[in-house]
Amino acid sequence: MLSQEDIGRFRAGDSDAVRLVYREYGRLVYAVARNLLGSPQLAEEATQQTFLKAWRSAATVEPGRDLAPWLATIARRTAIDIHRQESRETAGNLEDVPVAHPAIVQEATAIERTYDVWQVRQALDELPADERAVVQLQHLEGLTQTAVAERLNLPVGTVKSRAHRAHKKLAARLGHLREGFD
Secondary structure (H helix, E strand, O other): OOHHHHHHHHHEEEEEEEHHHHHHHHHHHHHHHHHHHHHHHHHHHHHHHHHHHHHHHHHHHOOOHHHHHHHHHHHHHHHHHHHHHHHHHOOOOOHOOOOOOOOOOHHHHHHHHHHHHHHHHHHHHHOOHHHHHHHHHHOOOOOOOHHHHHHOOHHHHHHHHHHHHHHHHHHHHHHHHHHHOO
16 A cells, blocks of 8 residues: 555656655556456557556546546547547457457446556455454355364454454545445
8 A cells, every 4th residue: 555655756757756656556456457458469569658648637636536546547448549549550350259258248337347456355355364364264265263263273252353343444545435335
């Protein structure tokens, strides 16, 4: 997670801060571009262009603003531009394009889902290791609390309390994602 000082340095155009922003958000930007373009090479190009555009307009970022949505928007627009450019260069019959091609799929949904998944992964990474292990075993491997206790060689009560603490932290960090489901 970048500090406000790092973001301030990024806004000022500091090249070291730009590298920090790239390290922090590069995978997100690449994932957005890859979902839209369907090509690793084009996604890499879109990622480079996105960070170049972000660097050029860094001074416009509001202090205290999370950079992830801003960068995801730039990545989406850049990927669309690249897709249009590629489409003009390789125009063909629409009937020749497979139905599941990323350019035909609902791109806004895919981008939002990619960003949501990224936020969940970030929130999991920020949990203490003991709480993260419990959550991963329960939700990713589908184990019961008793099975988690056996796997980690812990009392069931300890697993329950760690799971409760972890879920409270995740709910606080990710509660905004539930708004679309209520």
